[in-house]
Amino acid sequence: MKTNDTRTELNLELYRMLYLIRTCEETIVEHYFEDEMKTPMHMSMGAEAISVGICQALRPEDHVFGTYRSHALFLAKTGDTDDFFAEMYGKDTSSLKGKGGSMHLCSPDHGFMGASAIVASAIPVAAGCAFANKRANNGKLVAVFFGDGAADEGCFWESLNAACLMKLPILFVCEDNGLAVHTPKSCRRGYSSLVDVVSKFNCIAHEHKTTDAEAIYELTSELIETMKNEQKPGFLRLEYCRYLEHVGVQQDFEAGYRSVEEFEQWYKFDPVALQRKKLQNLGYQTDNIKRLETEIEEGVSRSFSKAKNASFCEVSELYKEVLV
């Protein structure tokens, strides 16, 4: 059992990260139409609890792989808002020099080993990374994040099969918003439950529908423990609601492919608001919460301004880092 103090501390940490991610993305929404961040934005809004809960359960040295929708994952794993905004603007101050952009975030120093904009393509790469960790016997875990559309790709099943066969220390995380771009599962699947099928492989598979970062943290921590004990890969399917359009910073309910009512149901349990309420219920003073929020907002604002005002890299950078 956790003491109330450690539980408050954990929830405070979760809230700090949730609020940081939401603030970063709200900043993007506010400024995207200035047309200076010239990179296709696939926003994490609504999904934050998944990255935050899971990264809280990982250790800093563990590895993660993401997709084109990885703002939340990048920030949850690295906490580096300077690098984040610098890359959104493609500035020289970014560690990627603008070669990646929103869809290809990467920060190996923080264990963020890359993100692919081709659905499912990073999954086998994560498996290979896990193989190297297993060979090195370094105890590091790999968590690979992907949407439910990835389960339509052969590459996902090939990778799951290989990882189960080789008993790799890898956690598959399916961030399930029910849509592959705009197409619902009912138009894409010849089976009903992904977790049912996955659980036939030699891995430990769970699913959950929650926006509670603490619940996701607990679930992940237990799963990681079991994975270690049983020497098997893990699989987590976590449902969420994508608040904004597939790509871009606006809502698109008028397009008619999904209902605003469904969004409203989810929004009642918005992960950031839910976590704030939880802190209050734990007896954390509202004034302290507000102080924390102001602190985060100021930090984000500083990172944003730094990035906006930074210069671009030299044109000669184009030819660098193609080959060694």
Add this chain to the structure above:
Amino acid sequence: MRNISYCEALNEAMAQEMQADPDVFVYGIDVADHKRVFGSTKGLLEKFGPDRCFSTPLSEDAMTGFGLGAAINGLRPIHVHMRVDFMLLAMNQLANMISSYRYMSAGRLEVPMVIRAVIGRGWGQAFQHSKTMHCCFAHIPGLKVVMPTTPRDAKETLVAAIRDDNPVISIEHRWLYDVEDEVPEEVEPTFLGHGRVLKQGCDITVVATSWMNIEALKAAEILAKHGVSVEVIDPVSICPLDEELITDSVTKTGHCIVADNDWVYAGFGAELAAIVSEKCFGTLKSPVARIGFAQTPCPTVRHLEQEFYPNAIDIIETIEQKLDLEETDLSGEDFYSYENKFKGPF
């Protein structure tokens, strides 16, 4: 120096590099079965264990990405494909992931990975077991592509590829596997991008790739008896390319034929023709000629296959046209036919 086969040279290169560097491992479909990829991975399982030499599920796509993941996390994978054609299942990982990973990470992640793939030919290999594809791979920035012809180059390029911190695709012709020649036991530190003059000559330059070098050497040998001096150049590495070796030769001879182990249209021959015309225009005595596969899928039946593939006779005829020679008397000449060697199947 002792003589060993091309296949033994490949095997020795891997064994020595695996011995020297515990991060090197070899994997792929049937890599550890009783046939050991035509013998090229023989003994590696016994010597280095199943963690460093293993067969995989039939998942070319995922297992290619797997190699990328291992490479960016400290290992040096060698992925083996029994046919180049099977590698096409992994084109997404090659063109979208492996080739751009270093660039995407602004140099923070390196991809020291080797992909070996075998070109099939003959005995009904047909259109799904006979491709070369080197020009397609070389077209993509971020990939190195090599095609060694001689046993010595097979060993040296594979050693260099394993030590290279970039992704390297090595394409090996199945017919070359039994060719024997001198190969040094210890390979000097080497790097990729060296071509080789396989035969010196002064009348005409033939740049040939992979098996076509065997045909070019045969053509050169026959024409030498008739007083024609053919220079045969093997680029060995398609990317990076030893342009100077080629342009120096063409500047000397004034004529260039490219005999590529591939289709002609939009191929490596077109690239070479462009390079030669850009750099040797003033010294060219005739346009660059290209020899390659017929522009059709590779057929199964023997007589159509015979027509599909170019050979030494095609090279001789092209040289005759370029140098305005009389038709060479080929009676009594012995040309390569796989029926003399193989009874099939591979």
